Amino acid sequence: MATAQQGPRARYREQTRTEIKETALRQLADGGVAALALTRIAKDMGLSGPALYRYFAGRDDLLNALIRDAYDDAASAMGGAAARSEAAGRSPRERLHSLAGAYRAWAVGEPHRYLLIQGSPVPGHVAPADTLERARAVLAPFLPLFAGGAPGPGVAPVVTQMTAWLGAETAVGDWVAEYAADAADPAASARALAGAVLAWAQLHGSVGLEVAGQFAGMGHDGDTLLAAQTDMLADAFALA
Template identity: 55%
Template sequence: MTSTPQTRSPRERYRDRTRAEIKEIAVRQLAAGGVEGVALLRIAREIGMSGPALYRYFASRDDLLAELVVDAYAAVAAEIQAVDTSAGGRTALHALATAFRGWAVAQPHLYLLIQGTPVPGFHAPDETVTHARAVLGPFLPLFAEGQPRRSLGPLLDEFSRWLRDDAMVAAWVEQWTGLPPEEPAAAVALTGAIAVWPQLHGTVSLESAGQFTGMGHRPTTLLAVQVDILADSFQLA
C-alpha cells in the first residue's frame, strides 16, 4: 500500500526533507561554480553527514543531476503554463516566449543545466521527455490556428509522418489541442511547436551564456523579432 502525505512515516518524511536539502545545496553550488562545482562530499560536509551516508540518498552525482534536470523542467513548465494565452495568436506566442526567457535569464545555472548535456556521458532520465513536452504544450494550440506558408512544406510533411507513426506524440498533441492525428491542423500545431524550440533556445542560450555582451542589440528585441518571423510563417494574427 502506498503511503499518502498524511500517513507517511517519520522516517519517510525525514528522507524527503534530507533529499530536498541536498538538492538545495546542489543548486547553490551549481549557481556558484557550474556543474563542475557540484560535489557530493562538500554537500555531505555542509549538512553534517558522512559521504557514504549521503550516497543512500543519491547514488552518484549523475543521479543528483538527473533530479535537478527534472526539477528545472518542471519549474519552467509551471512558468509557461501560468501564462495567459487567451488572446491567442501572435500576442500569446510573444507572452510564452517572454515567460521562457524570463525564467532562463533569472536563473541561468538551471537553464544551462537543461539546455544541453551537463557533463560528458550524462544520460537524462526518460521522464525528461515528458517534462520537455510540458514546456512546449501551451504552444501547440496557438499554432493549430495557423496557416503555414509554402516554405514550411518539407517540415510539415516530416512532422505529419511523425504524428502518424508515434502514438505518444499524437496523444501529446491531442491533449493540448483536442485534435486527432488525422486532422491537418494537428500536424500544423506540432510543426509550429517544434519550430519554436530552436528559436527560443538559440537566443536564450546565447544570452544566458553571455555571448551577446558588447553587441549592439538587446536580446529581448532579437527574440521578439524571431517570434514575429515565426508568427509570419504561420500567418498568425
C-alpha cells in the same frame, strides 16, 4: 504506531533531500556541472559522505532529480503564462509572445538550471527515462497556438516532415492530441507540431546564446531579439 512514526521520518527525509538539492544548485550556479561534488555537498551540510548516500544513490541520481525539477519548474512557468493569456482573451500572436517571454524569463532567471537541461550533455550521464515527457510539457502550450495557423511556403517543408513523423510515431500524435483541441484533424496536428518544434528551435537558439553570455558587448537586448524572432514565426504561420 508505526504509521505515526513513519510520517515524521518521511518528512525529514524529504526535507533533507530538498536541502541537498538546494546545496547542489548553489554549486551549479557557482561553477556549472563540473563543480557538483557529493563530498563537498556533504561537507557544506555537515553530513558524512556515507550519510548523503542514504538520500541519493550517487551523483547521477542527484543530477536526475535536479533535471526533473528544472523541467517541471519550466513547464509550470509556461503553463502559467498560457493560462493567463487565455484568461485575458489574447490573440494567438499575443499568446505566442507571452509564451516566448515566459520561456526567456525562466531561463535568464535560472541560468544554471536552464543550462543543465538545455546546455551541453553531461559527460557519462544518461538522462532519466521520463525526461522526454517533461520536456514535452514545456513545449505543450505552443501546440494549440499553431494548430489553427496557416503555414506559409517557408515552413511548409517542416509541416510535411511533421506529418510523416505523426504517422510514424503514435506517442507523438497522442501528445499533440492531449494539448491541441483540433488534433483530430491530421493537418491541424501537423501544423501544431511544426509550430512547436520551430518555436523551440528559435527559443533555444536565442535564449541559449543569451544565457551563455554570447550577447555580451553586442548592441541589442535579448528580449528585443526574441520579440523580432517571435513575430517572424507568427508571420510564417499567419497568426493574427
